[in-house]
Amino acid sequence: MWKQDTWVKPYLKQYKFLLATVLLLGVLTTVCGGALMFTSGYTIDKSATHPYNILMIYPAILMTRAFGIGRPTFKYIERLRSHNWVLKVTSKLRTRLYQTVEQDAAFFEEKYQSGNLLGLLSEDIAHLQNLYLRTVFPTVVGLLLVVIVTLGIGYFSWQFGLLVGILLLFEALVVPLLSTAVEAGRRTQQKQFKDQLYTNLTDNILGANDWLLSGRKKDFQTATQKTVQELNTSKLSSRQFRWQRDWALQIGLGIIYLVLLVFTNLYFTQNTEAANYTAAFVLALAPVGETIVAISQGFEEYPAYQDSVRRLNNLQPTALTLPAQKQLAVADFQTLELSNLEFEYGTDTPTLVHNFSQTIHRGEKLALIGPSGSGKTTILQLINGDLVPQRGQVELNGINVRQLQENSEPLFSFLNQKPFLFNTSILNNVRLGNEAQSDAAVKAALKAVRLDQTIEALPQGYDTYVQEAGARFSGGERQRIALARILLRDAPIVLLDEPTVGLDAITENALLQTIFEVLADKTIIWVTHHLQGVKHVDQVIFWQHGQVEMAGSPQELMRTNQHFQTLYQMDQGLPENLT
Incomplete structure (x- = not known):
């Protein structure tokens, strides 16, 4: 599907520099968050040793303030740039879709029901927007952070760096893939329920008078209730699975924190000065964990995105190949x-x-x-x-x-x-x-x-x-x-x-x-x-x-x-x- 894709990849290339800026800002946001926790942990440890001069912790305090300001600043700019990127892309996508439908209206009238067209125009483009915001951006940023953390710890110990890297990859890649496998069928079913609701609601609205004139007011009111109940049941199952998955991810992060505690106690307790970094290393990983946990939600929604991309790529109206155009004045006809x-x-x-x-x-x-x-x-x-x-x-x-x-x-x-x-x-x-x-x-x-x-x-x-x-x-x-x-x-x-x-x-x-x-x-x-x-x-x-x-x-x-x-x-x- 992705080899012949014309609805996602072209825009990744077209706005690649803006995309690179968004990803860099995303990484800097988490790096600032980690650095904020690192300097805060160092300040706490250093203060606990009763330094003889306040200047001994003053640089760490200044850095804490700087990173504290830097994190929301980078986050704000990243949100602006990422949404600017997505709005540019989805604007082109919507224009392209409307032009495709308008170009061969007779084709779409034959092939699609009104409800299906509503699904195309609203759900599918919205899914592509979420594909970028919830899946592409968090995944790339998360994997970059995994590499940075692994190399950072590997600088001190390649064994611990490799172990932490494996655990982080499990959180950032394995769990999201498992989540996708579990939720794929359920998400596809929810998409079908929504499409059915679009079609049924369109039919009901257009035929409201006929329902009432036939004396079936109650049937009109309950016509979509079964589909709505099935959709709500499926969504409830998804929410329960999401809670269980996120709980498991937090357990995984807890294991990583324990590994870091062992690491810091082995490498940073030989003297008092080095021990100041014990809490700093562990706390620095907390913002990274927050970024990685979000990847799973984006991955679990991927089947719906994939279905939308497939439907859009399957739009094949009659090619608009017009001959050389001429003019005919109204009065001359x-x-x-x-x-x-x-x-x-x-x-x-x-x-x-x-x-x-x-x-x-x-x-x-x-x-x-x-x-x-x-x-x-x-x-x-x-x-x-x-x-x-x-x-x-x-x-x-x-x-x-x-x-x-x-x-x-x-x-x-x-x-x-x-x-x-x-x-x-x-x-x-x-x-x-x-x-x-x-x-x-x-x-x-x-x-x-x-x-x-x-x-x-x-x-x-x-x-x-x-x-x-x-x-x-x-x-x-x-x-x-x-x-x-x-x-x-x-x-x-x-x-x-x-x-x-x-x-x-x-x-x-x-x-x-x-x-x-x-x-x-x-x-x-x-x-x-x-x-x-x-x-x-x-x-x-x-x-x-x-x-x-x-x-x-x-x-x-x-x-x-x-x-x-x-x-x-x-x-x-x-x-x-x-x-």
């Missing part, structure tokens, strides 16, 4: 041409678009009708360039739409089933269509979609907050706000993806009437699954099994096609005068 389109999401999935061709002139309205899952939305994604066909092409004025991707925003507007409204004012929500437009232009757009009187009757008028996901307004009103965005954007091509799904018949008919009135001069490709409002379009295409089943103007089909007449009567109840 005249023709949208689809030529022999073929598309499938994978070799194990059915072909959604098979040899589809269509020419649409500026201002024309096309309805694409067919059952759910037949590939209608896929055609919209092919038209605006989100998806690339395996064969054929989409052209605007003879220019491949892939050659217009960097400048496609002024050409396309999109209205889908559930346009998202942000929890800000109505003005701000509409202005997303064109941030350069004035308040007067926004209000004019809202008036055009027949929302002005409704909004002006509100206490705060156009400054009214729409609440989360637009909950302040009905489904039809949310669609009209989104339609006002489209008017403000003023793109020549409008893609409608079943914008009236879930609305009652009266609201649906009124909304369709408004859409085709205010967008009368636009080119519209409208995906729908039934014939309500079909009289507004110039051409109707019935889509089935990836290809055209029936096509023509609604008036012509009503006169000449018995199948269309039957479908229309089934959909409408009675045939409508389309002429």
